[in-house]
Amino acid sequence: MQYPTRFSALPEYAFPRLRTLLDPHRPGGRPLHMSIGEPKHPFPAFAATEVQKHAAGFNRYPPNEGTPELRQAIARWLERRFDLDHVDENTRVMPLNGTREGLFNAALALSPEQKNGQQPLILLPNPFYQCYMVAARAAGAVPTYLNATQATGFLPDFAALPAETLDRTSIAYVCSPSNPQGAVATRDYYKTLLKLAEKHDFFIFADECYSEIYRDTPPAGILSVAQETGVDPERVLAFHSLSKRSNLPGFRSGFVAAGPKVIRELRQLRGYTGAPLPLPIQMASAKVWADEAHVRENRALYRAKFDLADRILGNVPGYVPPQAGFFLWIPVNDGEAAALELWKTSGVRVLPGAYLSQETGSGNPGRGYIRVALVAEPDEIERGLRAIGDFSIRSVNS
Ligand SMILES: Cc1ncc(COP(=O)(O)O)c(C=O)c1O
Known part of the structure; x- marks a missing residue:
């Protein structure tokens, strides 16, 4: 068999890569998954x-x-x-x-x-x-x-x-x-x-x-x-x-x-x-x-989560409230370092932005970001967002 194939040089997929980054370290709190965008609200019965x-x-x-x-x-x-x-x-x-x-x-x-x-x-x-x-x-x-x-x-x-x-x-x-x-x-x-x-x-x-x-x-x-x-x-x-x-x-x-x-x-x-x-x-x-009734209900649940995010992260420098979808794209110095720190200090799991982006001649637009999925229960999300907000303020002041 002749290697490499057309796909051998693919970067490791984002989620195994995240496990490699975080799993050798103990979480600093109850693990909270804000990395994967898997919808969790109820589907119509x-x-x-x-x-x-x-x-x-x-x-x-x-x-x-x-x-x-x-x-x-x-x-x-x-x-x-x-x-x-x-x-x-x-x-x-x-x-x-x-x-x-x-x-x-x-x-x-x-x-x-x-x-x-x-x-x-x-x-x-x-x-x-x-x-x-x-x-x-x-x-x-x-x-x-x-x-x-x-x-x-x-x-x-x-x-x-x-x-x-x-x-x-x-x-x-x-x-x-x-x-x-x-x-x-x-x-x-x-x-x-x-x-x-x-x-x-x-x-x-x-x-x-x-x-x-x-x-x-x-x-x-x-x-x-x-x-x-x-x-x-x-x-x-x-x-x-x-x-x-x-x-x-x-x-x-x-x-x-x-x-x-x-x-x-x-x-x-x-x-x-x-x-x-x-x-x-x-x-x-x-x-x-x-x-459409269940779609409206679903949207209302996300709207409440957006409002929560705006309330908690509104003061974070560079925070841009998302218009739609269910992710936050939050600026940090270095996405990988931030994801690791959040995991080690609070158990919150987020995705380094660079795991979703490529290097280009004009830089890597994901490097200075983390992606945060708003799919968990609201009180869990609140805990996660507070940890992220504290982390962001700490890093700006350090
Ligand atoms: C931007 C985007 N496109 C497409 C998909 C694929 O979704 P599905 O195949 O479940 O419709 C996803 C899933 O996360 C996504 O985030």
Whole structure:
């Protein structure tokens, strides 16, 4: 066997890396996990009832393109949530095993071997959800990191790229609301990106899996901006999930919406390699997309956590209240040192920002940050935030 392979040089994944950093040390208090973004609020009880009701479906291979019920529920949700004209459930949506699977496989399906005679570039925000980088490599493209810092509103500045870079680009990933910073793309931001995609002929993969967790104003959806500006729907893929919206990360249930040709390409690849959602999960997912009451309740729980964070961390220098999502992106001197210190002094486990970012010519935008997930119970979160606040104030004064 010949090594290294295309993936041998991948950095160790964030969570084993965190265990290597922290586990040799004793926690300075009751361990509190604020590192992993696993939703913990209750999921709607009817989801389990629906799975039970359709349990006989475990006996069958599920349809690759999704059941009509699920595709219809998704299409109607898109129309309601993003004010879209008719979304054809037969040609414009495809259920996924969570957005992660789609964010990866769509790059394989759609990135060409060459773009304008060169190896294509795939643009990624930096820091970023790590799946994008591996997708870019798997597709044989060059992952190209765009620093998303406070100076760029915590979103990548695509318009600042030279024309040659954009001409070589096959796909641009964008994440809004963003993980880890909780920044939200405005309609104007999306308009600029859509214009660039048309001019330089690349796809946009919009990861909007946090779109339902916000304070007051629902984040813009790229599909609605594309509709308003008359952009070719084949350019834009929007990814959504029940994982965060409905606290069902274990359902592995999401979808992608795009133009009919793109959906055909994705179905084709999936027909050969995919593992579609089990039928009972598809049937239950249809019911979950159709219900908003539990989503409103979920949002209210997060809103209270945001308020708590603002109250406790408001005085921490450089603290920027997140607009949406469920992470805090907190500036510190050195993210790794801060995560270690917090663990050793209080048992609070947070993720060093650099575990989600890459070195670039203009530095590593995650190095001076920690990412804190607001998924635990409120009183636990309060304990964690107080420890983080004390630590931040101490480090500023030292
Ligand atoms: C930014 C982002 N995108 C995608 C995902 C994948 O979520 P799922 O596959 O559960 O939909 C996550 C999960 O944490 C995420 O943070």
